[in-house]
Amino acid sequence: xxxxxxxxxxxxxxxxxxxxxxxxxxxxxxxxxxxxxxxxxxxxxxxxxxxxxxxxxxxxxxxxxxxxxxxxxxxxxxxxxxxxxxxxxxxxxxxxxxxxxxxxxxxxxxxxxxxxxxxxxxxxxxxxxxxxxxxxxxxxxxxxxxxxxxxxxxxxxxxxxxxxxxxxxxxxxxxxxxxxxxxxxxxxxxxxxxxxxxxxxxxxxxxxxxxxxxxxxxxxxxxxxxxxxxxx
Numbered sequence: 010x011x012x013x014x015x016x017x018x019x020x021x022x023x024x025x026x027x028x029x030x031x032x033x034x035x036x037x038x039x040x041x042x043x044x045x046x047x048x049x050x051x052x053x054x055x056x057x058x059x060x061x062x063x064x065x066x067x068x069x070x071x072x073x074x075x076x077x078x079x080x081x082x083x084x085x086x087x088x089x090x091x092x093x094x095x096x097x098x099x100x101x102x103x104x105x106x107x108x109x110x111x112x113x114x115x116x117x118x119x120x121x122x123x124x125x126x127x128x129x130x131x132x133x134x135x136x137x138x139x140x141x142x143x144x145x146x147x148x149x150x151x152x153x154x155x156x157x158x159x160x161x162x163x164x165x166x167x168x169x170x171x172x173x174x175x176x177x178x179x180x181x182x183x184x185x186x187x188x189x190x191x192x193x194x195x196x197x198x199x200x201x202x203x204x205x206x207x208x209x210x211x212x213x214x215x216x217x218x219x220x221x222x223x224x225x226x227x228x229x230x231x232x233x234x235x236x237x238x239x240x241x
Contacts, residue, residue, distance in 0.1 A: 026216045031129040034223035038124030041230030042117045049235070050112070120234065123173040128166055128226075133219040135162050140215045151210045158206050159199055167194050170233055186237055194233060201229065 022029045139157065143150040168187055171194075175183035205225040213221045 023216055027133060030133050030217075030219035030223075031125065033220040034129035034132065034226070035121055035125040037220075037223035037227050038128060038230055039117055039121035041227050042120040042234045043112065044227070045231045045234040046112050046116070048231070049238070119174055119177045120230070122177065123170060127169045127173060129219065129223070131166065131169075132162070132222050136209075136218045136222070137215065139210075140218075146211050151207055154210050155203050155206050159203055163198060163202060164191075164195060167191060167198070167233075170230075171237065174237070190236060194236065197232070198229060 135158075139154045143153050168191065171187040171190060172183050175186050180186075206222075209218055209221050209225070
């Protein structure tokens with residue numbers, strides 16, 4: 010049953026390669042931003058900032074206790090915590106407020122739009138063009154395809170990511186993120202993408218190479234989204 014479903018899915022994929030690759034790539038591209046935001050939220054949760062006013066801070070060390078109408082400041086004792094009569098004792102405790110994190114769905118939608126309108130289409134046609142220019146899986150041809158991919162496609166796609174998102178966000182200077190973070194991103198990706206594209210060109214059928222790029226882009230896009238959030 011499982012094999013039959015896989016064969017059916019592969020038949021559909023081969024029948025509609027453009028739609029399958031573009032939709033698959035876009036979904037993975039958007040998922041990467043969602044993962045990045047979720048990781049950021051988890052990190053913030055583990056280092057949650059708590060706040061209280063001056064009187065609440067004082068209550069951490071000294072608690073005001075009322076006994077039969079008489080008030081005095083005294084250290085909190087275990088025995089005092091066990092008394093339940095509110096008329097006998099009143100203990101002030103700090104109110105702790107945790108900062109909550111929510112997914113920015115607008116940000117995820119913008120990343121998806123960049124993936125749909127540019128990255129998926131560019132990679133689909135670019136990979137097909139490379140295969141036409143250097144068909145086959147011989148070592149020299151794979152090396153040439155990897156070289157051209159890093160020379161041309163890598164800087165184009167990284168630039169589109171930074172400039173495109175800044176434009177969609179309405180930033181005053183849409184090139185600011187690109188100017189500050191392009192070279193670091195490009196140098197970081199050379200080893201990763203050279204290795205992954207060598208696997209892509211040697212093992213993956215041409216019809217599925219764009220969606221494979223989407224799969225290996227998952228971790229890379231998480232990095233780009235996270236790096237873009239960092240201050241310069």
